Amino acid sequence: MFGLWHIGYFFLKVLRNIRQNLMIHLITTGSIAFSLLILGAVLCVLLNVDDLVKKWRREVSIVLFLEDNLSTSKIENLKTEISEMLEVDNILYIPKEEALKKLKTQLKNQQGILEGLETNPLPASFEIRLKPRFQNIQSIRTLAQRLKGFRGIDEVQYGEAWIERLMTGFSLIKLVTLAIFGLLFVSTVFIISNIIKLTIYARREELEIMRLVGATNLFIKCPFYIEALLQGLVGAVLAVATLFGIYCLFVSKVQMGSLSISFLPSDVILGIIGAGIGLGLFGSLVSLRRFIRT
Amino acid sequence: MLQMFHVYKSYEPGHMALHDISLSIDKGDFLFITGPSGAGKTTLLKLITLEERVTKGQILIDGASISNMHPSKIPYLRRRMGVVFQDFKLLLDRTVFENVALALEVLGHTKSYIRKKVMHALTEVNLSHKFKTLTKSLSYGEQQKVAIARAMVNDPFLLLADEPCVYLDPHSTHEIIAIFKQINAWGITILFATHNGGLVDTVGKRSVRLDNGRIIN
Numbered sequence: 001m002f003g004l005w006h007i008g009y010f011f012l013k014v015l016r017n018i019r020q021n022l023m024i025h026l027i028t029t030g031s032i033a034f035s036l037l038i039l040g041a042v043l044c045v046l047l048n049v050d051d052l053v054k055k056w057r058r059e060v061s062i063v064l065f066l067e068d069n070l071s072t073s074k075i076e077n078l079k080t081e082i083s084e085m086l087e088v089d090n091i092l093y094i095p096k097e098e099a100l101k102k103l104k105t106q107l108k109n110q111q112g113i114l115e116g117l118e119t120n121p122l123p124a125s126f127e128i129r130l131k132p133r134f135q136n137i138q139s140i141r142t143l144a145q146r147l148k149g150f151r152g153i154d155e156v157q158y159g160e161a162w163i164e165r166l167m168t169g170f171s172l173i174k175l176v177t178l179a180i181f182g183l184l185f186v187s188t189v190f191i192i193s194n195i196i197k198l199t200i201y202a203r204r205e206e207l208e209i210m211r212l213v214g215a216t217n218l219f220i221k222c223p224f225y226i227e228a229l230l231q232g233l234v235g236a237v238l239a240v241a242t243l244f245g246i247y248c249l250f251v252s253k254v255q256m257g258s259l260s261i262s263f264l265p266s267d268v269i270l271g272i273i274g275a276g277i278g279l280g281l282f283g284s285l286v287s288l289r290r291f292i293r294t
Numbered sequence: 295m296l297q298m299f300h301v302y303k304s305y306e307p308g309h310m311a312l313h314d315i316s317l318s319i320d321k322g323d324f325l326f327i328t329g330p331s332g333a334g335k336t337t338l339l340k341l342i343t344l345e346e347r348v349t350k351g352q353i354l355i356d357g358a359s360i361s362n363m364h365p366s367k368i369p370y371l372r373r374r375m376g377v378v379f380q381d382f383k384l385l386l387d388r389t390v391f392e393n394v395a396l397a398l399e400v401l402g403h404t405k406s407y408i409r410k411k412v413m414h415a416l417t418e419v420n421l422s423h424k425f426k427t428l429t430k431s432l433s434y435g436e437q438q439k440v441a442i443a444r445a446m447v448n449d450p451f452l453l454l455a456d457e458p459c460v461y462l463d464p465h466s467t468h469e470i471i472a473i474f475k476q477i478n479a480w481g482i483t484i485l486f487a488t489h490n491g492g493l494v495d496t497v498g499k500r501s502v503r504l505d506n507g508r509i510i511n
Contacts (some may be wrong), residue, residue, distance in 0.1 A: 006402055009399065009402075020387065089473055151412070205383075205385070206385055209383050209384075209385065209396065210396065210400060211369075211372075212343070212345075212372065212377060212383065213372065213373070213396060213397040213400055213444070214369045214370065214371075214372035214373030214374075214397070214399035214401070214448075215369060216366075216400075217368045217369075219400055
Protein backbone atom coordinates (compact mmCIF):
# COMPACT_ATOMS: atom_id res chain seq x y z
CA MET A 1 0.00 0.00 0.00
CA PHE A 2 1.02 3.63 -0.32
CA GLY A 3 3.10 5.32 2.32
CA LEU A 4 3.69 8.93 3.25
CA TRP A 5 6.34 9.22 0.56
CA HIS A 6 3.86 8.21 -2.11
CA ILE A 7 1.33 10.79 -0.98
CA GLY A 8 3.98 13.50 -1.10
CA TYR A 9 5.10 12.22 -4.51
CA PHE A 10 1.54 12.28 -5.84
CA PHE A 11 0.91 15.82 -4.65
CA LEU A 12 4.15 17.04 -6.21
CA LYS A 13 3.20 15.25 -9.41
CA VAL A 14 -0.24 16.84 -9.32
CA LEU A 15 1.23 20.31 -8.88
CA ARG A 16 3.61 19.71 -11.77
CA ASN A 17 0.78 18.42 -13.96
CA ILE A 18 -1.34 21.44 -13.16
CA ARG A 19 1.54 23.78 -13.99
CA GLN A 20 2.27 22.01 -17.27
CA ASN A 21 -1.38 21.80 -18.34
CA LEU A 22 -2.71 24.97 -16.75
CA MET A 23 -5.21 25.86 -19.49
CA ILE A 24 -6.90 22.43 -19.39
CA HIS A 25 -7.13 22.60 -15.62
CA LEU A 26 -8.63 26.08 -15.76
CA ILE A 27 -11.21 24.91 -18.29
CA THR A 28 -12.14 21.87 -16.19
CA THR A 29 -12.34 23.84 -12.96
CA GLY A 30 -14.27 26.62 -14.70
CA SER A 31 -16.74 24.13 -16.15
CA ILE A 32 -17.34 22.57 -12.76
CA ALA A 33 -17.71 26.03 -11.22
CA PHE A 34 -20.17 27.19 -13.88
CA SER A 35 -22.27 24.03 -13.68
CA LEU A 36 -22.41 24.18 -9.89
CA LEU A 37 -23.22 27.90 -10.03
CA ILE A 38 -26.32 27.16 -12.11
CA LEU A 39 -27.19 24.20 -9.91
CA GLY A 40 -26.70 26.30 -6.81
CA ALA A 41 -28.88 29.08 -8.19
CA VAL A 42 -31.65 26.62 -9.03
CA LEU A 43 -31.30 25.10 -5.57
CA CYS A 44 -31.47 28.56 -4.01
CA VAL A 45 -34.72 29.28 -5.87
CA LEU A 46 -36.11 25.88 -4.87
CA LEU A 47 -35.31 26.35 -1.21
CA ASN A 48 -36.69 29.87 -1.09
CA VAL A 49 -39.91 28.83 -2.86
CA ASP A 50 -40.21 26.01 -0.37
CA ASP A 51 -39.72 28.45 2.52
CA LEU A 52 -42.29 30.78 1.01
CA VAL A 53 -44.80 27.96 0.69
CA LYS A 54 -44.22 26.94 4.30
CA LYS A 55 -44.58 30.56 5.42
CA TRP A 56 -47.82 31.08 3.52
CA ARG A 57 -49.18 27.78 4.68
CA ARG A 58 -48.68 28.97 8.23
CA GLU A 59 -50.73 32.12 7.40
CA VAL A 60 -53.62 30.09 6.04
CA SER A 61 -56.48 30.15 8.47
CA ILE A 62 -60.07 29.06 8.64
CA VAL A 63 -62.56 31.76 9.70
CA LEU A 64 -65.72 30.64 11.46
CA PHE A 65 -68.44 33.27 11.51
CA LEU A 66 -70.65 32.81 14.56
CA GLU A 67 -74.36 33.13 14.76
CA ASP A 68 -75.63 36.33 16.38
CA ASN A 69 -76.60 36.45 20.04
CA LEU A 70 -74.61 33.46 21.18
CA SER A 71 -74.09 33.52 24.92
CA THR A 72 -70.62 33.94 26.36
CA SER A 73 -70.66 30.43 27.84
CA LYS A 74 -71.73 28.97 24.50
CA ILE A 75 -68.91 30.80 22.75
CA GLU A 76 -66.44 29.53 25.38
CA ASN A 77 -67.67 25.93 25.03
CA LEU A 78 -67.43 26.15 21.26
CA LYS A 79 -63.93 27.57 21.51
CA THR A 80 -62.83 24.80 23.88
CA GLU A 81 -64.33 22.10 21.70
CA ILE A 82 -62.69 23.38 18.55
CA SER A 83 -59.29 23.94 20.20
CA GLU A 84 -59.22 20.28 21.26
CA MET A 85 -59.54 19.11 17.65
CA LEU A 86 -56.46 17.30 16.37
CA GLU A 87 -55.84 19.64 13.45
CA VAL A 88 -56.16 22.88 15.39
CA ASP A 89 -53.00 24.65 16.52
CA ASN A 90 -54.60 27.76 17.95
CA ILE A 91 -57.94 29.53 17.90
CA LEU A 92 -58.61 33.23 18.27
CA TYR A 93 -61.96 34.71 19.17
CA ILE A 94 -62.72 38.03 17.46
CA PRO A 95 -65.77 39.76 18.96
CA LYS A 96 -68.05 41.89 16.75
CA GLU A 97 -66.61 45.14 18.08
CA GLU A 98 -63.04 44.13 17.28
CA ALA A 99 -64.08 43.01 13.82
CA LEU A 100 -65.55 46.43 13.15
CA LYS A 101 -62.44 48.13 14.49
CA LYS A 102 -60.25 45.99 12.17
CA LEU A 103 -62.42 46.88 9.21
CA LYS A 104 -62.19 50.57 9.99
CA THR A 105 -58.40 50.27 10.14
CA GLN A 106 -58.30 48.45 6.81
CA LEU A 107 -60.57 51.01 5.16
CA LYS A 108 -58.33 53.88 6.40
CA ASN A 109 -59.42 56.96 4.39
CA GLN A 110 -62.70 55.43 3.37
CA GLN A 111 -64.16 55.04 6.84
CA GLY A 112 -67.00 57.33 5.80
CA ILE A 113 -68.62 54.24 4.26
CA LEU A 114 -69.34 52.98 7.77
CA GLU A 115 -70.71 56.24 9.16
CA GLY A 116 -74.28 55.51 8.11
CA LEU A 117 -74.39 52.18 9.95
CA GLU A 118 -76.68 52.16 12.99
CA THR A 119 -75.71 48.68 14.18
CA ASN A 120 -72.60 46.58 13.76
CA PRO A 121 -73.30 44.22 10.86
CA LEU A 122 -70.17 42.20 11.36
CA PRO A 123 -70.43 38.83 13.13
CA ALA A 124 -68.12 37.56 15.81
CA SER A 125 -65.72 34.96 14.52
CA PHE A 126 -63.10 32.41 15.35
CA GLU A 127 -59.83 32.44 13.44
CA ILE A 128 -58.22 28.99 13.42
CA ARG A 129 -54.60 28.18 12.60
CA LEU A 130 -53.76 24.60 11.77
CA LYS A 131 -50.85 22.49 12.92
CA PRO A 132 -48.04 22.26 10.28
CA ARG A 133 -48.82 18.71 9.23
CA PHE A 134 -52.41 19.65 8.45
CA GLN A 135 -51.52 22.74 6.41
CA ASN A 136 -52.60 21.23 3.11
CA ILE A 137 -55.67 21.72 0.98
CA GLN A 138 -57.17 18.30 1.74
CA SER A 139 -56.96 18.65 5.53
CA ILE A 140 -58.28 22.22 5.41
CA ARG A 141 -61.22 21.13 3.29
CA THR A 142 -62.03 18.18 5.57
CA LEU A 143 -61.83 20.27 8.74
CA ALA A 144 -63.95 23.03 7.21
CA GLN A 145 -66.63 20.48 6.34
CA ARG A 146 -66.68 19.16 9.91
CA LEU A 147 -66.84 22.65 11.40
CA LYS A 148 -69.82 23.57 9.21
CA GLY A 149 -71.81 21.01 11.20
CA PHE A 150 -71.14 22.65 14.59
CA ARG A 151 -74.07 24.43 16.22
CA GLY A 152 -73.43 28.10 16.58
CA ILE A 153 -71.31 28.33 13.40
CA ASP A 154 -73.02 30.32 10.71
CA GLU A 155 -70.41 30.17 7.97
CA VAL A 156 -66.97 28.72 7.36
CA GLN A 157 -64.50 30.47 5.07
CA TYR A 158 -60.94 29.53 4.11
CA GLY A 159 -60.49 31.10 0.72
CA GLU A 160 -60.61 27.74 -1.04
CA ALA A 161 -60.27 29.14 -4.52
CA TRP A 162 -57.02 31.00 -4.00
CA ILE A 163 -55.52 28.35 -1.69
CA GLU A 164 -55.98 25.65 -4.30
CA ARG A 165 -54.44 27.81 -6.98
CA LEU A 166 -51.56 28.73 -4.69
CA MET A 167 -50.81 25.15 -3.69
CA THR A 168 -51.02 23.91 -7.28
CA GLY A 169 -48.81 26.77 -8.44
CA PHE A 170 -46.17 26.02 -5.84
CA SER A 171 -46.19 22.31 -6.60
CA LEU A 172 -45.67 23.10 -10.25
CA ILE A 173 -42.78 25.45 -9.51
CA LYS A 174 -41.14 22.82 -7.33
CA LEU A 175 -41.60 20.14 -9.97
CA VAL A 176 -40.17 22.27 -12.75
CA THR A 177 -37.23 23.35 -10.58
CA LEU A 178 -36.48 19.75 -9.63
CA ALA A 179 -36.64 18.70 -13.28
CA ILE A 180 -34.23 21.50 -14.25
CA PHE A 181 -31.96 20.46 -11.37
CA GLY A 182 -31.98 16.83 -12.53
CA LEU A 183 -31.24 17.71 -16.15
CA LEU A 184 -28.47 20.09 -15.16
CA PHE A 185 -26.87 17.50 -12.92
CA VAL A 186 -26.84 14.85 -15.65
CA SER A 187 -25.45 17.25 -18.25
CA THR A 188 -22.82 18.46 -15.78
CA VAL A 189 -21.61 14.92 -15.15
CA PHE A 190 -21.47 14.35 -18.90
CA ILE A 191 -19.54 17.55 -19.61
CA ILE A 192 -17.07 17.08 -16.79
CA SER A 193 -16.29 13.45 -17.65
CA ASN A 194 -15.65 14.40 -21.28
CA ILE A 195 -13.35 17.25 -20.34
CA ILE A 196 -11.42 14.92 -18.06
CA LYS A 197 -11.29 12.34 -20.88
CA LEU A 198 -9.61 14.97 -23.04
CA THR A 199 -7.15 15.72 -20.25
CA ILE A 200 -6.27 12.06 -19.94
CA TYR A 201 -6.03 11.67 -23.71
CA ALA A 202 -3.53 14.53 -23.82
CA ARG A 203 -1.37 12.59 -21.37
CA ARG A 204 -1.84 9.13 -22.84
CA GLU A 205 1.87 8.78 -23.71
CA GLU A 206 2.87 9.31 -20.11
CA LEU A 207 0.26 6.82 -18.94
CA GLU A 208 1.46 4.25 -21.43
CA ILE A 209 5.08 4.63 -20.34
CA MET A 210 4.12 4.29 -16.71
CA ARG A 211 2.26 1.08 -17.52
CA LEU A 212 5.22 -0.33 -19.40
CA VAL A 213 7.74 0.35 -16.62
CA GLY A 214 5.54 -1.52 -14.14
CA ALA A 215 3.35 1.09 -12.46
CA THR A 216 0.22 -0.41 -10.95
CA ASN A 217 -3.14 0.92 -12.08
CA LEU A 218 -3.63 2.58 -8.72
CA PHE A 219 -0.25 4.32 -8.93
CA ILE A 220 -1.18 5.70 -12.34
CA LYS A 221 -4.67 6.72 -11.33
CA CYS A 222 -3.97 8.33 -7.95
CA PRO A 223 -2.57 11.62 -9.26
CA PHE A 224 -5.56 11.94 -11.59
CA TYR A 225 -7.97 11.34 -8.73
CA ILE A 226 -6.21 13.97 -6.64
CA GLU A 227 -6.28 16.42 -9.55
CA ALA A 228 -9.97 15.75 -10.10
CA LEU A 229 -10.66 16.19 -6.40
CA LEU A 230 -8.84 19.54 -6.38
CA GLN A 231 -10.61 20.69 -9.53
CA GLY A 232 -13.96 19.77 -8.02
CA LEU A 233 -13.19 21.43 -4.71
CA VAL A 234 -11.90 24.66 -6.24
CA GLY A 235 -14.73 24.72 -8.77
CA ALA A 236 -17.34 24.24 -6.05
CA VAL A 237 -15.86 26.91 -3.78
CA LEU A 238 -15.74 29.31 -6.73
CA ALA A 239 -19.36 28.53 -7.56
CA VAL A 240 -20.55 29.14 -4.00
CA ALA A 241 -18.53 32.36 -3.70
CA THR A 242 -19.86 33.67 -7.02
CA LEU A 243 -23.41 32.70 -6.12
CA PHE A 244 -23.06 34.53 -2.81
CA GLY A 245 -21.77 37.58 -4.61
CA ILE A 246 -24.74 37.53 -6.98
CA TYR A 247 -27.10 37.00 -4.05
CA CYS A 248 -25.70 40.02 -2.16
CA LEU A 249 -25.96 42.15 -5.29
CA PHE A 250 -29.51 40.99 -5.99
CA VAL A 251 -30.73 41.52 -2.46
CA SER A 252 -29.20 44.98 -2.26
CA LYS A 253 -30.52 46.14 -5.65
CA VAL A 254 -34.04 44.70 -5.62
CA GLN A 255 -36.83 45.88 -3.29
CA MET A 256 -38.18 42.77 -1.65
CA GLY A 257 -40.95 44.32 0.39
CA SER A 258 -42.03 41.87 3.04
CA LEU A 259 -40.34 38.98 1.21
CA SER A 260 -36.99 37.83 2.43
CA ILE A 261 -34.69 35.72 0.29
CA SER A 262 -32.16 33.61 2.11
CA PHE A 263 -28.89 32.30 0.80
CA LEU A 264 -28.19 28.58 0.85
CA PRO A 265 -27.85 27.11 4.35
CA SER A 266 -24.45 25.78 5.42
CA ASP A 267 -25.39 22.11 5.02
CA VAL A 268 -26.45 22.73 1.42
CA ILE A 269 -23.22 24.65 0.76
CA LEU A 270 -21.25 21.69 2.08
CA GLY A 271 -23.40 19.48 -0.12
CA ILE A 272 -22.50 21.55 -3.20
CA ILE A 273 -18.81 21.34 -2.32
CA GLY A 274 -19.22 17.61 -1.88
CA ALA A 275 -21.02 17.44 -5.22
CA GLY A 276 -18.14 19.30 -6.87
CA ILE A 277 -15.61 16.86 -5.47
CA GLY A 278 -17.88 14.00 -6.44
CA LEU A 279 -18.30 15.32 -9.97
CA GLY A 280 -14.56 15.60 -10.46
CA LEU A 281 -13.86 12.16 -9.02
CA PHE A 282 -16.70 10.46 -10.89
CA GLY A 283 -15.62 12.08 -14.15
CA SER A 284 -12.06 10.86 -13.71
CA LEU A 285 -13.19 7.37 -12.64
CA VAL A 286 -15.25 6.95 -15.79
CA SER A 287 -12.58 8.41 -18.07
CA LEU A 288 -9.58 6.59 -16.61
CA ARG A 289 -11.16 3.16 -16.94
CA ARG A 290 -10.87 3.40 -20.71
CA PHE A 291 -7.25 4.46 -20.80
CA ILE A 292 -5.77 2.40 -18.02
CA ARG A 293 -5.59 -1.23 -18.96
CA THR A 294 -2.83 -3.70 -18.33
CA MET B 295 15.03 -18.87 -17.93
CA LEU B 296 12.53 -17.95 -20.65
CA GLN B 297 10.74 -20.71 -22.53
CA MET B 298 8.04 -20.56 -25.16
CA PHE B 299 6.09 -23.71 -26.00
CA HIS B 300 3.98 -23.88 -29.15
CA VAL B 301 2.90 -20.28 -28.90
CA TYR B 302 0.30 -18.95 -31.29
CA LYS B 303 -0.99 -15.41 -31.51
CA SER B 304 -3.91 -14.27 -33.59
CA TYR B 305 -5.23 -10.71 -33.72
CA GLU B 306 -8.17 -11.62 -35.92
CA PRO B 307 -9.80 -14.89 -36.94
CA GLY B 308 -8.02 -16.66 -39.75
CA HIS B 309 -4.81 -14.66 -39.43
CA MET B 310 -1.94 -15.85 -37.22
CA ALA B 311 0.67 -13.25 -36.29
CA LEU B 312 2.73 -16.00 -34.65
CA HIS B 313 2.55 -19.66 -35.55
CA ASP B 314 3.84 -22.47 -33.33
CA ILE B 315 6.74 -20.60 -31.73
CA SER B 316 8.92 -22.64 -29.42
CA LEU B 317 12.21 -21.38 -28.10
CA SER B 318 14.34 -21.41 -25.04
CA ILE B 319 16.56 -18.65 -23.67
CA ASP B 320 19.03 -19.23 -20.88
CA LYS B 321 20.09 -16.73 -18.25
CA GLY B 322 22.77 -14.44 -19.63
CA ASP B 323 21.94 -15.20 -23.25
CA PHE B 324 22.01 -12.57 -25.98
CA LEU B 325 19.46 -13.62 -28.59
CA PHE B 326 18.64 -11.77 -31.79
CA ILE B 327 15.13 -12.09 -33.17
CA THR B 328 15.48 -11.23 -36.84
CA GLY B 329 13.13 -11.02 -39.77
CA PRO B 330 11.49 -8.57 -42.14
CA SER B 331 8.83 -6.06 -41.09
CA GLY B 332 5.62 -7.84 -40.18
CA ALA B 333 7.39 -11.09 -39.34
CA GLY B 334 6.08 -11.03 -35.77
CA LYS B 335 9.13 -9.77 -33.86
CA THR B 336 7.29 -7.04 -31.98
CA THR B 337 4.38 -9.37 -31.28
CA LEU B 338 6.79 -11.88 -29.74
CA LEU B 339 8.18 -9.24 -27.42
CA LYS B 340 4.68 -8.02 -26.51
CA LEU B 341 3.72 -11.54 -25.47
CA ILE B 342 6.66 -11.63 -23.06
CA THR B 343 5.81 -8.24 -21.51
CA LEU B 344 2.13 -9.26 -21.48
CA GLU B 345 1.03 -6.31 -23.55
CA GLU B 346 -0.66 -9.06 -25.53
CA ARG B 347 -1.89 -12.49 -24.48
CA VAL B 348 -1.11 -15.74 -26.26
CA THR B 349 -3.94 -17.26 -28.26
CA LYS B 350 -2.51 -20.71 -27.59
CA GLY B 351 0.59 -22.10 -25.93
CA GLN B 352 2.70 -21.34 -22.90
CA ILE B 353 5.36 -18.87 -21.92
CA LEU B 354 7.40 -19.71 -18.85
CA ILE B 355 9.74 -17.44 -16.96
CA ASP B 356 11.92 -19.23 -14.42
CA GLY B 357 9.59 -22.20 -14.73
CA ALA B 358 6.41 -20.27 -13.95
CA SER B 359 3.77 -19.74 -16.61
CA ILE B 360 2.93 -16.13 -17.36
CA SER B 361 0.38 -16.89 -20.07
CA ASN B 362 -2.59 -16.64 -17.70
CA MET B 363 -1.11 -14.17 -15.25
CA HIS B 364 -3.72 -12.09 -13.41
CA PRO B 365 -3.75 -8.44 -14.56
CA SER B 366 -2.95 -7.21 -11.06
CA LYS B 367 0.36 -9.12 -11.10
CA ILE B 368 1.55 -7.91 -14.51
CA PRO B 369 3.10 -4.61 -13.26
CA TYR B 370 5.32 -6.63 -10.93
CA LEU B 371 6.58 -8.76 -13.81
CA ARG B 372 7.30 -5.69 -15.93
CA ARG B 373 9.37 -4.17 -13.15
CA ARG B 374 11.76 -7.07 -13.49
CA MET B 375 12.15 -6.47 -17.20
CA GLY B 376 13.53 -3.57 -19.16
CA VAL B 377 12.17 -2.66 -22.56
CA VAL B 378 13.75 -0.44 -25.18
CA PHE B 379 11.53 0.67 -28.07
CA GLN B 380 12.31 1.84 -31.56
CA ASP B 381 10.46 5.11 -30.88
CA PHE B 382 12.19 5.46 -27.49
CA LYS B 383 8.95 6.20 -25.60
CA LEU B 384 10.41 9.03 -23.56
CA LEU B 385 8.68 12.05 -22.08
CA LEU B 386 10.22 14.80 -24.18
CA ASP B 387 9.14 17.62 -21.89
CA ARG B 388 11.01 16.06 -18.95
CA THR B 389 14.71 15.99 -18.20
CA VAL B 390 16.96 13.02 -18.79
CA PHE B 391 17.04 12.39 -15.04
CA GLU B 392 13.23 12.49 -14.72
CA ASN B 393 12.77 10.02 -17.55
CA VAL B 394 15.11 7.47 -16.05
CA ALA B 395 13.84 8.08 -12.51
CA LEU B 396 10.28 7.19 -13.55
CA ALA B 397 11.12 3.48 -13.53
CA LEU B 398 12.18 3.76 -9.88
CA GLU B 399 9.45 6.16 -8.74
CA VAL B 400 6.77 3.59 -9.51
CA LEU B 401 8.46 1.29 -7.02
CA GLY B 402 8.27 3.88 -4.26
CA HIS B 403 12.01 4.24 -3.72
CA THR B 404 13.38 7.18 -1.75
CA LYS B 405 14.74 10.26 -3.47
CA SER B 406 18.33 9.53 -2.44
CA TYR B 407 18.18 5.95 -3.70
CA ILE B 408 16.66 7.09 -6.98
CA ARG B 409 19.33 9.73 -7.45
CA LYS B 410 22.12 7.24 -6.84
CA LYS B 411 20.70 4.62 -9.21
CA VAL B 412 19.80 7.07 -11.95
CA MET B 413 23.20 8.71 -11.99
CA HIS B 414 24.85 5.28 -12.06
CA ALA B 415 22.70 4.21 -15.02
CA LEU B 416 23.42 7.47 -16.86
CA THR B 417 27.12 7.03 -16.24
CA GLU B 418 26.98 3.59 -17.84
CA VAL B 419 25.52 5.13 -21.01
CA ASN B 420 27.85 8.16 -20.90
CA LEU B 421 25.07 10.68 -20.31
CA SER B 422 25.56 11.66 -16.67
CA HIS B 423 26.70 15.13 -17.73
CA LYS B 424 23.31 15.73 -19.38
CA PHE B 425 21.07 14.64 -16.55
CA LYS B 426 19.40 18.07 -16.33
CA THR B 427 18.93 18.40 -20.08
CA LEU B 428 15.45 18.28 -21.53
CA THR B 429 15.06 15.08 -23.48
CA LYS B 430 13.70 16.80 -26.56
CA SER B 431 17.00 18.60 -27.06
CA LEU B 432 18.99 15.35 -27.31
CA SER B 433 19.95 13.59 -30.53
CA TYR B 434 18.21 10.32 -31.43
CA GLY B 435 21.24 8.38 -30.34
CA GLU B 436 21.31 10.10 -26.97
CA GLN B 437 17.57 9.61 -26.52
CA GLN B 438 17.97 5.91 -27.11
CA LYS B 439 20.71 5.85 -24.50
CA VAL B 440 18.31 7.47 -22.03
CA ALA B 441 15.77 4.77 -22.90
CA ILE B 442 18.38 2.09 -22.25
CA ALA B 443 19.31 3.70 -18.93
CA ARG B 444 15.63 3.66 -17.93
CA ALA B 445 15.34 0.03 -18.99
CA MET B 446 18.28 -1.14 -16.89
CA VAL B 447 18.06 1.17 -13.88
CA ASN B 448 15.95 -1.41 -12.05
CA ASP B 449 18.54 -4.19 -12.52
CA PRO B 450 16.21 -6.26 -14.68
CA PHE B 451 16.75 -9.96 -15.27
CA LEU B 452 15.71 -9.55 -18.91
CA LEU B 453 16.15 -6.68 -21.34
CA LEU B 454 13.98 -6.57 -24.43
CA ALA B 455 14.88 -4.33 -27.32
CA ASP B 456 12.48 -3.79 -30.19
CA GLU B 457 14.41 -2.41 -33.19
CA PRO B 458 16.31 0.09 -31.00
CA CYS B 459 18.64 1.21 -33.81
CA VAL B 460 16.14 1.71 -36.62
CA TYR B 461 16.31 5.54 -36.42
CA LEU B 462 20.01 5.78 -35.64
CA ASP B 463 23.02 6.52 -37.81
CA PRO B 464 25.82 3.90 -38.02
CA HIS B 465 27.93 5.61 -35.36
CA SER B 466 25.06 5.79 -32.87
CA THR B 467 24.09 2.22 -33.73
CA HIS B 468 27.62 1.10 -32.93
CA GLU B 469 27.47 2.92 -29.58
CA ILE B 470 24.11 1.39 -28.68
CA ILE B 471 25.26 -2.13 -29.57
CA ALA B 472 28.32 -1.65 -27.41
CA ILE B 473 26.10 -0.67 -24.49
CA PHE B 474 23.93 -3.74 -24.99
CA LYS B 475 26.99 -5.98 -25.08
CA GLN B 476 28.23 -4.40 -21.84
CA ILE B 477 24.83 -4.96 -20.20
CA ASN B 478 24.91 -8.58 -21.34
CA ALA B 479 28.38 -8.96 -19.89
CA TRP B 480 26.88 -8.11 -16.47
CA GLY B 481 24.69 -11.18 -16.80
CA ILE B 482 21.47 -9.59 -17.98
CA THR B 483 19.65 -11.65 -20.60
CA ILE B 484 18.97 -9.72 -23.79
CA LEU B 485 16.36 -10.31 -26.46
CA PHE B 486 17.09 -8.02 -29.40
CA ALA B 487 14.61 -7.72 -32.27
CA THR B 488 15.95 -6.31 -35.54
CA HIS B 489 15.48 -6.58 -39.29
CA ASN B 490 19.15 -5.64 -39.76
CA GLY B 491 20.97 -8.88 -40.49
CA GLY B 492 24.29 -7.02 -40.50
CA LEU B 493 23.97 -6.34 -36.76
CA VAL B 494 23.73 -10.04 -36.03
CA ASP B 495 26.91 -10.70 -38.00
CA THR B 496 28.70 -7.86 -36.22
CA VAL B 497 27.76 -8.91 -32.72
CA GLY B 498 28.11 -12.61 -33.42
CA LYS B 499 25.49 -13.82 -30.99
CA ARG B 500 22.75 -16.45 -31.33
CA SER B 501 19.82 -15.53 -33.53
CA VAL B 502 16.37 -16.80 -34.44
CA ARG B 503 14.78 -15.77 -37.71
CA LEU B 504 11.07 -15.13 -38.03
CA ASP B 505 9.12 -14.92 -41.27
CA ASN B 506 5.34 -14.64 -41.52
CA GLY B 507 5.04 -15.51 -37.86
CA ARG B 508 7.08 -18.72 -38.04
CA ILE B 509 10.60 -19.55 -36.93
CA ILE B 510 12.66 -20.22 -40.03
CA ASN B 511 15.87 -21.24 -38.29
